[in-house]
Amino acid sequence: MLTRIDHIGIACHDLDATVGFYRATYGFEVAHTEVNEEQGVREAMLRVNGTDDGGTTWLQLLEPTREDSAVGKWLAKNGEGVHHIAFGTPDVDADAAAIGAKGVRVLYDEPRRGSMESRITFLHPKDCHGVLTELVTSAGERAAGGAETTEEAVQDNEDH
Ligand code: MC0
Numbered sequence: 001m002l003t004r005i006d007h008i009g010i011a012c013h014d015l016d017a018t019v020g021f022y023r024a025t026y027g028f029e030v031a032h033t034e035v036n037e038e039q040g041v042r043e044a045m046l047r048v049n050g051t052d053d054g055g056t057t058w059l060q061l062l063e064p065t066r067e068d069s070a071v072g073k074w075l076a077k078n079g080e081g082v083h084h085i086a087f088g089t090p091d092v093d094a095d096a097a098a099i100g101a102k103g104v105r106v107l108y109d110e111p112r113r114g115s116m117e118s119r120i121t122f123l124h125p126k127d128c129h130g131v132l133t134e135l136v137t138s139a140g141e142r143a144a145g146g147a148e149t150t151e152e153a154v155q156d157n158e159d160h
Pocket of ligand 1: 039043062070083086107113114118120125126130131132134
């Protein structure tokens, strides 16, 4: 059910400087920026290919908003670099359940809000040969499939 690499998450100390590098070196442009307080990141999404229908592949540049966030802790320990890989799926709930049933730790009971109104969950890196792995259903895929709304997802998260 995993249909693509949705994005590669790259941890950085200075988001603006890192965006400048990717723009000047490769010509990638920022399509979206946001702060996700729950995740403790300020992020920029750079389109690599595709459209907004769910098939897009992105680079996701991540600057921590606090030192005790997942990205802040990882940066302090490892320095800048690839933080996670995200596989896209039309149904993050079903795939998380199926992968969890294989003994891989799924980090959230219910998917949470990700970039650009996506729904996301993570698999523990220690169960994935050292790779922090995200599963994501984009807003476009959710609209196409009539999946759960963001409001329902947020309510789910608050309930847990
Ligand atoms: C930690 N570890 C990693 C890792 N982060 N290994 C590979 N890749 C990573 N990114 C390893 C550590 O080196 C350590 O190994 C062990 O996992 C425990 O790490 P820790 O530093 O003690 O930290 P924990 O256990 O408190 O948290 C690790 C965990 C956490 C993966 C559970 O980072 C987490 O919940 N991540 C999911 C959320 C996340 O990453 N959010 C930021 C992106 P050793 O061998 O030293 O024991 S938000 C995002 O991406 C959203 C906005 C989106 O896509 O839309």
